[in-house]
Amino acid sequence: MTALLTINQLSVNLQDKSILQDLQLTLAQGDILGLVGPSGCGKTTLLNVIAGFIEPSMGFINIDGVDIVSDSTFIAAEKRHVGMIFQDYALFPHLTVRENIAFGIAKLSAEQQAVQIDNLLNLLKLSEHGDKYIHQLSGGQQQRVAIARALAPQPKLLLLDEPFSNIDARLRTELMLEIRQLLKQFNTTAIFVTHNKDEVFTFADKMALMSQGKLLQLDSPAMICQKPNSWQVADFLQLGSWLPCRILDGKAHSALGEVALPKNTEIPQANHHQVLIKPQNLMLVSDAEANAYVEHISVTEQGYHYHLASISDEHDLHFDKLSFYSDQVLAIKQAVAIKVESDNLLLFAKEDIV
Numbered sequence: 001m002t003a004l005l006t007i008n009q010l011s012v013n014l015q016d017k018s019i020l021q022d023l024q025l026t027l028a029q030g031d032i033l034g035l036v037g038p039s040g041c042g043k044t045t046l047l048n049v050i051a052g053f054i055e056p057s058m059g060f061i062n063i064d065g066v067d068i069v070s071d072s073t074f075i076a077a078e079k080r081h082v083g084m085i086f087q088d089y090a091l092f093p094h095l096t097v098r099e100n101i102a103f104g105i106a107k108l109s110a111e112q113q114a115v116q117i118d119n120l121l122n123l124l125k126l127s128e129h130g131d132k133y134i135h136q137l138s139g140g141q142q143q144r145v146a147i148a149r150a151l152a153p154q155p156k157l158l159l160l161d162e163p164f165s166n167i168d169a170r171l172r173t174e175l176m177l178e179i180r181q182l183l184k185q186f187n188t189t190a191i192f193v194t195h196n197k198d199e200v201f202t203f204a205d206k207m208a209l210m211s212q213g214k215l216l217q218l219d220s221p222a223m224i225c226q227k228p229n230s231w232q233v234a235d236f237l238q239l240g241s242w243l244p245c246r247i248l249d250g251k252a253h254s255a256l257g258e259v260a261l262p263k264n265t266e267i268p269q270a271n272h273h274q275v276l277i278k279p280q281n282l283m284l285v286s287d288a289e290a291n292a293y294v295e296h297i298s299v300t301e302q303g304y305h306y307h308l309a310s311i312s313d314e315h316d317l318h319f320d321k322l323s324f325y326s327d328q329v330l331a332i333k334q335a336v337a338i339k340v341e342s343d344n345l346l347l348f349a350k351e352d353i354v
C-alpha cells in the first residue's frame, strides 16, 4: 500500500520552546487516524504544521508523493491539497450554505460548482438547507456544512480538530458513523484530534497517542488497547489501574500476593514495577485474610465502582486506586480479601504519573 502521508524527523519550536520532537508518522490512502494525548501535548500544532500554518524547525512531510516540507522546500498552505475543519467550524455567517461550500471551488465554472455542491448537499443530507444562513442550522447541520466545504476541493488529506466536541452526545455517534462512511466513500485520508478515546473507536482505523511533543504509539485502536507500549499509553487510555509490584526471580510480588505474569514477560529495567490490572482481573474472596479496604465508592451502569487501597504498610507495594466493580454492597473503609485472577497481565516500569 502506498503512503499518502509520510512525516519524518519532524520537530517544531515555538518561541524557543520545543513543542514537537522527532515525530514520524505514515498513513496509507484512505486511513482515518485518531490523534489523542493530554492537553498541551502538541496535537493541534501537528495539524497546523501539516496544513502549512506553522513552519517546522526540522523535518520532512510528503503528501501523495510530493515533498511539501523538506530541507529545501516549504509549500504554502493553499497549495497542499489539505482541508482543515476547525473546532468552531469557522463557517462564513454572511454566506449561505451553498456559498460556504462554493468557497474553495471558485475556480470551477458556475455549472461545475453547482453540480458538485448539489452532490455534496445530497450526500450530507443538507439538500433542503442550501439557501439557509449558518445561524439557521443546528450544530450537527453546521458540522456537515463544514465537512462539505472541506471536501468540495477534493483534498488529499483532511484534518479535523476536535470536530465532534460541540455536538450533542446523543447525535454524536450517529454523525461520526455517517461522516466516516462518507470519508470511506471518497477514500479520503484524514487525521482527527479528540480528547475522547471512544470517538477513536467509532471513527478511526488507527490511533496515535502523543505525550509532551512525542508520538508514543501508532497502531490500530484494538492493538494499542491490547498491547500498550508504555505505562503512559495505558494510563492515558485508562486501560486499567496500577498494582505496584516487586520482581524477585522473575515473579511479581504485590500487596495482593504473587501475581502471575505471562511466560517470557520482559522485565523492564527500572527500580520499581507495576502491573496493569483490569477490573475483571480482581475477585473478592471470602475465606482469606483481608489485604485491601474500600477507599471510595461510586455507582455506575456496571454496578458499584470501588477504589481499593492496600492494607500492607510496605511503602513500595502500596496502592490506593485499584479499580474494582461489583454488585456486592461494600462500605467505605470495609476490609476485603481480593485476589488477582489472571495469568495474562502486562508489566511496566513504574514512574511518577505526569
Ligand SMILES: Nc1ncnc2c1ncn2[C@@H]1O[C@H](COP(=O)(O)OP(=O)(O)OP(=O)(O)O)[C@@H](O)[C@H]1O
Pocket (backbone or CB within 6 Å): 014, 015, 017, 019, 037, 038, 039, 040, 041, 042, 043, 044, 045, 046
Ligand atoms: N503560537 C504559539 N507560541 C508558543 N507556544 C505555543 C503556540 N501554540 C501552541 N503553543 C504551545 O504548544 C504546546 C502544544 O499546544 P497544542 O495546542 O498543540 O496542544 P494540544 O495537544 O492540541 O492541546 P489541547 O488538547 O489542550 O488542545 C502548548 O504548550 C502550547 O502552549
